Amino acid sequence: MIAQILADKCNNCAQCVNVCPTFVLDDGPHVPVVARLDACQTCYMCELYCDQDAIYVAPDQFAVEPGADPLPHLGVIRRDHGWDRPGEAGHLDEYRKLGPLLGAGVEIAARRYQAQRRSV
Amino acid sequence: MSIGVTLQLETDVLIIGGGMAAGWAAIAAAQGGARVIIADKGYMGTSGVTAMGGPNHWWIGPDKARREEAIARQSEKAQGLGDPEWMARILDLTWRTLPSLAPHYPFGSDGAGGTYYSGVRGSEYMRAMRLAALEAGVTVLDHHPALELLRDDEGRVAGARGHALRARQDWEIRSHATILATGGNAFRSGLIGSHTNTGDGQLMAAEAGVALSGMEFGPSWSISPAWASTRTLPYTGAVYYDADGRELDIPPSRAAGHAHHRALGHAMLAGPVMADLSHAPEALRPILRHIQPFTPAPFERRGIDLFRDRFPVKLFGEGTIRGTGGLDLADDECRTSAPGLFAIGDAATRELVAGASSGGGAVNSAWALSSGRIAGTAAARESLARKGASAPVHGLGRIAIAPHQADRAIDAAAIHRAVDHEIHGYAHVFTRDEASYAASGERLAAIWGELSAHGRARGAALVSLRETAALVAGARWTIAAARGRKESRGLHQRADHPEATGPTHRQLVSGLDTIRINTQQAEFA
Ligand SMILES: Cc1cc2nc3c(=O)[nH]c(=O)nc-3n(C[C@H](O)[C@H](O)[C@H](O)COP(=O)(O)OP(=O)(O)OC[C@H]3O[C@@H](n4cnc5c(N)ncnc54)[C@H](O)[C@@H]3O)c2cc1C
Ligand code: SF4
């Protein structure tokens, strides 16, 4: 669930209010206000769209988690996406491996299961 | 249901929902010369399961033999209920259409000097769809959930009413054609990206008299850490343990029927189940964050190394998203039986292309794209032919809008838990029989009765209460359809009828207060 909007980084552009799919946030005088936390689906979209890296979403989807240090995580999801460089080729070059890697995992599990059947 | 002034708009084509199906429909309708409005409950770009997923589209080049072979394989999976002609159409449309997103989506390399088109990352895909729709002249209204359809005095669906969450204002949009693209129903299981997927479109259409098909083909689940639903890429090779560190005997995910999920579900009823991902493919570790940048966050933010540390897991229900069911289609341009109303993507039945099995993994997104294009083109044509006509309209919504007894507070959270349990609870879903369906059906009917007698709300609270009603309606159709199909086939598995017994038939489920089942001989078997 969304845990913090860091006032010293936020410029109150309201982009997070715009893009939140479940309308968790309201406009606020200095920073947006978390108005409907129970609707938060922990999707990290507000982080992805915040170009000031001012939002931290805590990982638990079901419970509020106070106290974590957000600093090491701010902006990581945006950078991993290559979100600010949409036209730049390259950051989706690994994407084609998704299907084959899913399949490789399925194979690993199936082979292990077979081997265990044989050994009993 | 109005609070203050109602925003009034008029358009040729109204599209309700803003996922990939809506996007492709909007672009097609705009290209057909229509004025188009998209009204989404959330934000077109982030809401719905497309945005949080990474849809891999069914993707076969125009080689005749290869397409025929793919259709034959898919028909086998569909177990007598798929339509090869529809399959051929969506293969062709997907192949021709998806690359048109290139100005807005940075398609990656195919590793052999070409471009990789078939799989796209949801967040970038939906950002691109939004840009492409805006560029085509589409008006996008975010945070504008629809609440009910309008019908005119000629009997045509003529738009919708809803509520603008940010402006705190009701809206009414009159249209010559209306497309439901509201996605599937995840029954509030917590499945990634599905919070707004509550089956509202199915409820609205049912109030216009439209039936559903394929609703019996479920349930299914995806495995995730117990504290957050994620994509399933890293788990396919996992080993599972109980809380005492004993390895569990879990059949692999591609085992027949529900064997994999049944074993996991039963173990979870006994206590926590821990996953060990250290057997995942070596090549995945360094690139997971480049393929699915959201997937590592739930672990890193808890200081867990997902490929080394064991962690508790949970099954998140996938409802009709990876099930098959949805609004029945009356013709090959995605019209429903209600004049003026179309249905596409996960809001519609996928039985035509997925049959008794899940279309997740490739077919569903090809369907969402293609049904969107087909309906968008047809809706533009139909609406332009009707320009000028505007008979008086009335709203079709009943439940939560016009209760037949005194208002009473509704405990929505308890209803959501009950619905998710009836559909996805592993205590009973793996051993379903007549008595178990009957009991589920009775519990859900009681909830529906209470809601329709006493539920009433306005504004944003009405949006929530209509969601609750849609969840219950979807669950009732699911249970009634599963009870009606007295055999096991594909995703639909019963303990009292464990075999697939002919003749192959399609089944329609309809109605709200009283639910009816109709069977149809499948023409394509
Ligand atoms: C994790 C995951 C992975 C998947 N992977 C694949 C895959 O690899 N291949 C594949 O083929 N398929 C896959 N699927 C299925 C595929 O993603 C869907 O079939 C497809 O995205 C459906 O698109 P849609 O536009 O119909 O629905 P959605 O993208 O869910 O959009 C529905 C929209 O309707 C809006 N809405 C709902 N109610 C209302 C209302 N009352 N008023 C206004 N708007 C409303 C929602 O906010 C949402 O924006 C996957 C699904 C999941 C969950
Ligand atoms: S998007 Fe970021 S900078 Fe803009 S208001 Fe939200 S938190 Fe502040």
Ligand code: SF4
């Ligand atoms: S995590 Fe998702 S649902 Fe929660 S506030 Fe951010 S954008 Fe909204």
